[in-house]
Amino acid sequence: MRICLIGFGAVGQGVVKIISLKKKHVKNKFNIELKVVGVSDSSGSAINQEGLDEELLLDIKSKTNKIYNYPKYGDNSLQGIELLDNVDYDCLVEATPTNISTGEPAKSLTLKAFNDKKDVVTSNKGHLALFFNEMISKAKENNVEFKFEASVGGAMPIINFSKKTLPSSEIESIIGILNGTTNFILSRMTSEGSSYKDTLEESKVLGIAETDPSQDVEGIDAACKTVILANSVLGIDCVYDDIEIEGITNITSQAIELAKKEGYFIKLIAEISKDKLKVAPRLVKKNSPYAIEGTLNMATLKTDLAGDVTVVGKGAGSIETASAILTDIINIKKTIRE
Numbered sequence: 001m002r003i004c005l006i007g008f009g010a011v012g013q014g015v016v017k018i019i020s021l022k023k024k025h026v027k028n029k030f031n032i033e034l035k036v037v038g039v040s041d042s043s044g045s046a047i048n049q050e051g052l053d054e055e056l057l058l059d060i061k062s063k064t065n066k067i068y069n070y071p072k073y074g075d076n077s078l079q080g081i082e083l084l085d086n087v088d089y090d091c092l093v094e095a096t097p098t099n100i101s102t103g104e105p106a107k108s109l110t111l112k113a114f115n116d117k118k119d120v121v122t123s124n125k126g127h128l129a130l131f132f133n134e135m136i137s138k139a140k141e142n143n144v145e146f147k148f149e150a151s152v153g154g155a156m157p158i159i160n161f162s163k164k165t166l167p168s169s170e171i172e173s174i175i176g177i178l179n180g181t182t183n184f185i186l187s188r189m190t191s192e193g194s195s196y197k198d199t200l201e202e203s204k205v206l207g208i209a210e211t212d213p214s215q216d217v218e219g220i221d222a223a224c225k226t227v228i229l230a231n232s233v234l235g236i237d238c239v240y241d242d243i244e245i246e247g248i249t250n251i252t253s254q255a256i257e258l259a260k261k262e263g264y265f266i267k268l269i270a271e272i273s274k275d276k277l278k279v280a281p282r283l284v285k286k287n288s289p290y291a292i293e294g295t296l297n298m299a300t301l302k303t304d305l306a307g308d309v310t311v312v313g314k315g316a317g318s319i320e321t322a323s324a325i326l327t328d329i330i331n332i333k334k335t336i337r338e
């Protein structure tokens, strides 16, 4: 399986790290030979049809921050989409930043790969939240696979889980916590009695919140995931603008304290059903599955036959997210292409 990786930040580097760690295991267990033949960041590329050395890729990126410094095979004239015409590959792994205004560069990269009859695995949410149906139809038109487990909940299995493990049941709704940063902030405000502003600053220092945390705290990130789950699991045709969104920026420590006294926590909850597509702070009971702490994600799937099924997992992190990408790659090769 020849992999072309575009986006070499936290997730992209995680993918290369776990390919290095797991390629023998993947070969022995699934008879799949993983080879990274092209990598691009925002400044250039590295290409070798024989396979790039994973450790060297990581070393060059960490020391110089520019992948085109890769000895002999680096190229600063080829970036992003141009790489796709200059490398023979089987699967594009797309891990560029989420862009909720245009979905780019993920949208163009993905459509180009589809057009060239290549499979695509992504952790990106922007193009899916804005153009879900278009992306899926183009993949079908070109008879290629498009997988995006990592885009919702990082390592928390939910999309493949719903499709492969629960096919006998109809999934009526999903209610969950789909953003780890806000869950961390609300958990700390609850345990420490601290204000929203102070807790947000603490989260930035700990590296949990980004310098610009607006996508998380305003509910945008959770809303993107809501669109992806609504379309892919519940078959609801919707886009980002259909989601009712309220973030956590107005939650006060007093409101949290009051809720706590009555046996409740305040959580940023995504509700996904035919009647409701909403992300907003909600009261949840202290001993319910929604009372998870820290950066964890969770989701309860309400089914007609199996009752409520709850999944919990790490919603972010380089290796955790990369693990979902590698699962998608293995599934494409193992269950579809063979």
Ligand SMILES: NC(=O)c1ccc[n+]([C@@H]2O[C@H](COP(=O)([O-])OP(=O)(O)OC[C@H]3O[C@@H](n4cnc5c(N)ncnc54)[C@H](OP(=O)(O)O)[C@@H]3O)[C@@H](O)[C@H]2O)c1
Pocket (backbone or CB within 6 Å): 006, 007, 008, 009, 010, 011, 012, 040, 041, 042, 043, 065, 079, 080, 081, 095, 096, 097, 098, 099, 105, 123, 124, 125, 150, 151, 153, 154, 315, 316, 317, 318, 321
């Ligand atoms: N981090 C997580 O835990 C996590 C979890 C789930 C999903 N995701 C999603 O996964 C994606 C990647 O996240 P991340 O945390 O790895 O982001 P990141 O650390 O910001 O890395 C983004 C990478 O994309 C590269 N890039 C930007 N524009 C590009 C372009 N036009 N062509 C080629 N490369 C380009 C950047 O290049 P430079 O290195 O040169 O800046 C960087 O290597 C995002 O869509 C994010 O929402 C992340």
